[in-house]
Amino acid sequence: MKNFNPRMAMSWTRGLKHGVVPRHAAQLVESRSLAIASKAKKGGKADAGKTPALSQELKSTTVFGANIFKEGSDPKIQPDSEYPDWLWHLLDKRPVLSELRRKDPKTLSYEDLKRFVKLDNRSRIKIRNDLNAKN
Structure with missing residues (x-):
């Protein structure tokens, strides 16, 4: 960081403690997300990072992430x-x-x-x- 300000760091940690994000931190996050999005579009793979939307029916009948094996599928929810x-x-x-x-x-x-x-x-x-x- 070229202009490190200890007061800014303290306000950032206090903000995290109370759930408030300072304006300068929000701008930093926003600018970083825009930079990442523009790089993804340049490569032509902007949709590759998105996770597919799951249907409501599939969400209510399957335990996602419960399969611990390399092969197989997630277990179904039973009565x-x-x-x-x-x-x-x-x-x-x-x-x-x-x-x-x-x-x-x-x-x-x-x-x-x-x-x-x-x-x-x-x-x-x-x-x-x-x-x-x-x-």
């Missing part, structure tokens, strides 16, 4: 009855360690008790590592 029951509970909120410590261990379910032991062990290990760390 809910075809998936295992545990799948629907993956995003359920689970209690954090502080909530589990407030409850009586005798009243906890088996899953919550396992979670409490795991999180408590992890917490004690972190505390012990902090105490034994070399400063």
Whole structure:
């Protein structure tokens, strides 16, 4: 950059933090995109960079990007009855360690008790590592 201004860099980072793009940054992005578009037209391959539009029907029946193999196709979406029951509970909120410590261990379910032991062990290990760390 030929004219680097630290104040401009600071305003740019503050703008990103709040989701506001400064005018000089918007002009830079705009001018760069125009330069790229003009180069693509010179080569005659302006349409090569575009991704094909997918039909709404295809979007609602296929899981795009789920195929991990070189050959084959993306899997089709199946009815809910075809998936295992545990799948629907993956995003359920689970209690954090502080909530589990407030409850009586005798009243906890088996899953919550396992979670409490795991999180408590992890917490004690972190505390012990902090105490034994070399400063």
